Amino acid sequence: MYIRSIMFFLNRLILTALLTAPAHSANIELPALGDTASAIISQQQEYELGQAWLRAYRSRISEYNDPQLYDYLEELLYQLAAHSELKDHRLSLVTINNPSMNAFAVPGGVIGVHTGLFRYAKTEHQIASVLAHELAHLSQRHFARRVEQQRKNATTTMAAMLASLVIAATVGGDAGMAAMTASQAHSMESAMRYSRQNEQEADRLGIQTIYAAGMDPKGVPGMFEQMLRATRYTGSKPPEFLLTHPLTENRVADAKNRVSQFPLKHYPDNIEYHLMRARALIAIEKNAAASLNRFNSELEGDSLNKDASRYGLVLAHMGLGNFDDARKNLSQLISSSPDRLTYLLAEIEIDRREGKYISAIEKAQNLLRHNSKSYALRMMLAEVYLKANQFTESEKVLEELAQRYPDRPYVWFQLAEVSGLAGDIAGVHKARAQYFILNGVFDKAREQLGYARKLLVHDYQETAIIDQQLRDLADLQEKMKNF
Structure with missing residues (x-):
């Protein structure tokens, strides 16, 4: 009964905070996480927990593909890891197309990055500092250690901790807090924040x-x-990243001091x-004309990198x-860096958009x-084949990608679409099933596998x-x- 009450709390908390969730997320199946006595978990359990969280998260946001x-x-x-x-x-x-400065790590190796992080990081070293920081939280298992501390204090449950992570990553700290009662908000805020020692x-x-x-390391x-500069610009509201990673003068x-000890x-x-920053900025703006003005201004004035500004012009x-x-504009870039x-890829994209499919x-x-x-x-080749109405060729490329990257929902989504156009109806259902599994919608996944099995009833290997x-x-x- 206690486990059920925790699950009721977790589901109610998430549904309250995420009122704009897509329709298919109503069928999400979350893990029963038990009470505080089961707070200490193995790394394998932590990995499985992270994957369960990821399915719930994907059902509530649109990944930036x-x-x-x-x-x-x-x-x-992976270079940092x-x-x-x-x-x-x-x-x-x-990856999430969101203008906020945010990145997050979830136990089990899940790393999330908002495109907004590219607005603030001026170099690769700076954005790497955020990713390395999140990897450190994972390597030291700070989540599990916080759960144990909360268990000792009896102030929250593991389920509540997970709920806080969904809320923080999906709608931002302030919005998540606004959706709760005062007592819930206090508990969640405590759960979301890492300690100064962490x-x-x-x-x-x-x-x-x-x-x-x-x-x-100076990154x-x-x-x-x-x-800190972003905090000054936004007034009293700190960037989302700082809601869960408070930045103090001591930090x-x-x-x-630590960086100064490394050799120059x-x-x-x-x-x-x-x-990639140029791509992220265009995604955030969602306005090609505004992006064109941005990159023209950069070329005429200050720019972090002139070639990147010109590349932004190409995209705009x-x-x-x-x-x-x-x-x-692209020819200027290729002449200086032909390989x-x-x-x-931009050249191929232009060919595709102009309908020059053979060339692409x-x-x-x-x-x-x-x-x-x-x-x-x-993925570019699969898209060109699709636009050229070469559906079978596109399907072959996507099937290879699905084998190599079975945990990427976008690949399965694209494969389902192309399989239908190629007349492979069983393939549509199989691809949809994998897509639904990765999004935690198990009832629909089972339904799609059932459809595929009926179509392949005479194929012993496929039915097996x-x-x-x-x-x-x-x-x-x-x-x-x-769990």
């Missing part, structure tokens, strides 16, 4: 991680300065960061349908010979695979009930 930005952030994240104290390197990256520990380890990864105090002073060294800036012109202007994949496909296939592992390039998937789905649901 830019394969190029995703590729960049994932590569940076390789030099961190993290023992379990199973990481799940989530923060200093994460700062220290984050600095070490950045330095070990060959990046500039840490540099990012702190950007956060800033301690970080500067020149750390080159990475242009790819600035190119594409958004406005000014393909000649886009090609003109940069980001520029070559040839360019993409040629690039694959030297960039076979590029997720962004393969589907039967196993149904058993795995039942096991997953049972595991979530018995």
